[in-house]
Amino acid sequence: MKVLKIATAGSVDDGKSTLIGRILYDTKSLTDDKLEAIEEKSRQRGFDYLDFSLATDGLVAEREQGITIDVAHIYFSTPSKSFIIADTPGHIEYTRNMVTGASTAQASIVLIDARNGVIEQTYRHFFINNLLRIKDVVIAINKMDLVEFSEEKYNAIKGEIEYIASKSEYKGQNLTFIPLSALQGDNVVNKSTNTPWYKGDTLMHHLEKLDVEDINDASQIRFPVQTVIRPKTEEYHDFRGYAGKIYGGDLSVGDKIAVLPSQTKSKIKSINFFNNEFKTAKRGSSVTVTLEDNVNVSRGDMLVKQNEEPRIAKELNATICWMDKEPLQVSQKYYIKHGINDAQAKITQLSSIIRTDFSGIEENPSELGLNQIGDIQLKLSKPLLVDSYSDNKSNGSFILINPKTNNTVGVGFIK
Amino acid sequence: MSQKIVQVDALESEAIYIFREVLAQFEKPVLLFSGGKDSITLVRLAQKAFYPAKIPFPLMHIDTGHNFPETIEFRDRLAEDLGVELIVRNVQDNIDSGRVKEETGRYASRNMLQTETLLDAIEEFGFDACIGGARRDEEKARAKERIFSVRDDFGQWDEKNQRPEVFDMLNGRIDLGQNVRVFPISNWTELDVWSYIEKENIEIPSIYFAHKRKIFVRDGMIWSADDSVVFRDKEEEIQEKMVRFRTVGDMSCTAAVLSDAVNIAKVVEEIRDSSISERGARIDDKRSEAAMEKRKQQGYF
Numbered sequence: 001m002k003v004l005k006i007a008t009a010g011s012v013d014d015g016k017s018t019l020i021g022r023i024l025y026d027t028k029s030l031t032d033d034k035l036e037a038i039e040e041k042s043r044q045r046g047f048d049y050l051d052f053s054l055a056t057d058g059l060v061a062e063r064e065q066g067i068t069i070d071v072a073h074i075y076f077s078t079p080s081k082s083f084i085i086a087d088t089p090g091h092i093e094y095t096r097n098m099v100t101g102a103s104t105a106q107a108s109i110v111l112i113d114a115r116n117g118v119i120e121q122t123y124r125h126f127f128i129n130n131l132l133r134i135k136d137v138v139i140a141i142n143k144m145d146l147v148e149f150s151e152e153k154y155n156a157i158k159g160e161i162e163y164i165a166s167k168s169e170y171k172g173q174n175l176t177f178i179p180l181s182a183l184q185g186d187n188v189v190n191k192s193t194n195t196p197w198y199k200g201d202t203l204m205h206h207l208e209k210l211d212v213e214d215i216n217d218a219s220q221i222r223f224p225v226q227t228v229i230r231p232k233t234e235e236y237h238d239f240r241g242y243a244g245k246i247y248g249g250d251l252s253v254g255d256k257i258a259v260l261p262s263q264t265k266s267k268i269k270s271i272n273f274f275n276n277e278f279k280t281a282k283r284g285s286s287v288t289v290t291l292e293d294n295v296n297v298s299r300g301d302m303l304v305k306q307n308e309e310p311r312i313a314k315e316l317n318a319t320i321c322w323m324d325k326e327p328l329q330v331s332q333k334y335y336i337k338h339g340i341n342d343a344q345a346k347i348t349q350l351s352s353i354i355r356t357d358f359s360g361i362e363e364n365p366s367e368l369g370l371n372q373i374g375d376i377q378l379k380l381s382k383p384l385l386v387d388s389y390s391d392n393k394s395n396g397s398f399i400l401i402n403p404k405t406n407n408t409v410g411v412g413f414i415k
Numbered sequence: 416m417s418q419k420i421v422q423v424d425a426l427e428s429e430a431i432y433i434f435r436e437v438l439a440q441f442e443k444p445v446l447l448f449s450g451g452k453d454s455i456t457l458v459r460l461a462q463k464a465f466y467p468a469k470i471p472f473p474l475m476h477i478d479t480g481h482n483f484p485e486t487i488e489f490r491d492r493l494a495e496d497l498g499v500e501l502i503v504r505n506v507q508d509n510i511d512s513g514r515v516k517e518e519t520g521r522y523a524s525r526n527m528l529q530t531e532t533l534l535d536a537i538e539e540f541g542f543d544a545c546i547g548g549a550r551r552d553e554e555k556a557r558a559k560e561r562i563f564s565v566r567d568d569f570g571q572w573d574e575k576n577q578r579p580e581v582f583d584m585l586n587g588r589i590d591l592g593q594n595v596r597v598f599p600i601s602n603w604t605e606l607d608v609w610s611y612i613e614k615e616n617i618e619i620p621s622i623y624f625a626h627k628r629k630i631f632v633r634d635g636m637i638w639s640a641d642d643s644v645v646f647r648d649k650e651e652e653i654q655e656k657m658v659r660f661r662t663v664g665d666m667s668c669t670a671a672v673l674s675d676a677v678n679i680a681k682v683v684e685e686i687r688d689s690s691i692s693e694r695g696a697r698i699d700d701k702r703s704e705a706a707m708e709k710r711k712q713q714g715y716f
Contacts, residue, residue, distance in 0.1 A: 406590065
């Protein structure tokens with residue numbers, strides 16, 4: 001089964017939860033008992049329509065405030081595909097959740113209230129999609145029923161977004177604009193008769209057509225060794241398997257590889273998955289490999305193809321999104337987790353805060369606060385094997401952990 | 416040598432990756448095993464993650480004493496076949512010693528009492544990672560659960576202060592006294608689990624398949640007629656029907672569904688067409704709208 005992960009972003013009142021509820025309803029993904037619960041709750045609250053947001057707003061605090069405060073995952077499927085929606089909140093204080101939800105997404109939906117058009121929040125959502133280099137972005141222009149399904153409104157918003165897109169660094173993005181009404185169901189799953197001027201697909205039809213691959217584009221192979229498997233049984237007395245997940249490309253028996261950081265060279269002898277052996281394993285697969293030579297490999301080492309080596313870095317330049325109440329400050333020390341590798345990191349420079357409304361940067365700030373995005377330099381306690389985020393998302397990202405609280409406090413994108 | 420190409424399914428690959436991170440990041444992991452289909456799926460994934468080595472941590476069952484006998488028999492056999500240590504801790508012990516009080520009456524269930532026994536066992540063995548089969552699609556509060564979910568000494572879940580999980584990096588750093596609940600099949604749906612069981616030909620307890628059982632009906636739900644465990648009013652009449660169970664919790668809180676699905680292919684077909692959610696047959700979630708969230712804050716699995 002193909003799985004498509006989608007991040008959603010929108011401001012508090014853009015009707016995001018309603019849109020998701022509508023998708024679930026129109027794809028018949030709401031079971032009878034859930035639907036009954038929604039009907040009953042809607043009635044209790046005196047609504048004359050079904051409040052689909054009740055299907056997704058999971059936590060008590062949210063229901064009390066009537067807003068979504070954390071990342072919720074919603075699952076549904078159509079005959080051709082399984083979908084996972086990371087429903088992330090839109091208000092400013094929750095940028096970190098938006099980045100979290102979007103980090104594993106192959107596609108993203110940005111909601112805009114047709115009455116309000118492009119607002120500051122929209123810029124921020126769009127900025128994060130660009131920072132994370134999400135390939136397929138749907139601009140869902142919602143509440144079209146409240147602007148009389150006006151083509152002019154739609155075109156004005158489209159023009160504005162296209163202008164922002166032209167200013168952003170990441171050019172690989174596919175933008176799709178869809179006019180819809182989540183509340184009424186126009187162009188969500190079923191084609192609307194209210195928008196004869198719109199010739200494109202409905203939202204669901206568009207999502208169904210999207211190509212589902214890894215979040216990573218095909219690039220060079222990275223195989224970080226998670227654990228060494230040594231059964232020490234009679235049958236597998238000499239078995240020494242290196243277990244990990246393949247990123248970037250496909251791995252085949254006979255491939256000439258280098259073990260990093262030791263630079264030892266060898267060849268792939270076998271690729272094992274459970275009780276079978278395979279000639280080739282596709283990227284994204286968690287497998288166990290053995291090598292021709294008896295070389296020293298341990299957790300944290302990386303197998304790569306010879307002549308396709310990543311950078312060995314003791315210093316990093318990165319863009320970072322800060323996720324903690326305690327701000328990032330120069331000369332602070334953190335743990336860094338890069339893939340499965342850990343090290344210590346010291347912030348040597350905070351060069352700028354990047355304004356997420358595309359209005360430029362603020363130079364030499366004193367600190368980087370919660371939900372701010374900035375450029376930093378780091379010094380590492382040991383060398384890490386890195387790529388730039390634009391070359392390999394998995395090997396080009398890291399998290400920082402506060403050693404006092406053990407909390408994940410920031411996510412970085414290596415330049 | 417084989418000419419085959421393997422593309423491990425994304426969900427399976429993710430789960431195997433998580434198991435391997437657990438082994439690397441924690442000193443004393445344990446797999447919480449209930450005998451249900453989700454934990455059986457976990458066991459298969461753990462097997463795959465470390466093959467040809469054995470699963471490198473024990474299985475633990477918190478036995479309420481109200482389990483279906485078929486589940487217990489299945490549990491013991493599976494652990495033996497795998498050659499993996501099985502730890503069992505009984506809720507009954509805490510009831511006997513007066514540490515917890517048993518509910519009585521119409522909807523009495525021992526489900527809530529499991530929490531105390533689980534927390535005791537975590538402390539007894541010093542487990543720092545408890546791997547469980549919870550899925551985000553089961554219930555609204557579960558939809559916000561992390562893959563590595565940090566719990567304090569009291570097993571409490573602080574839903575507003577969860578660590579962000581970005582890309583596939585898992586932060587397992589904890590302080591002494593804390594532990595992490597790990598959910599490798601977070602992103603699987605009920606249908607994904609059933610399809611996997613079918614594809615992998617995994618054996619599951621017989622109560623998942625349609626069988627003849629003595630039952631009674633209350634509030635439109637079908638209950639196993641076992642008076643020693645499930646409270647039944649005199650006027651609630653016992654009948655015999657073809658039923659199966661969609662989840663395997665306690666007999667006292669797990670309702671059956673009428674079904675003719677006698678094999679796995681038929682079960683998958685039934686789930687695909689189903690119009691009632693899986694936890695819709697669990698009375699413990701229905702007590703209030705926020706039932707699951709409240710139980711989780713108190714350390715429920």
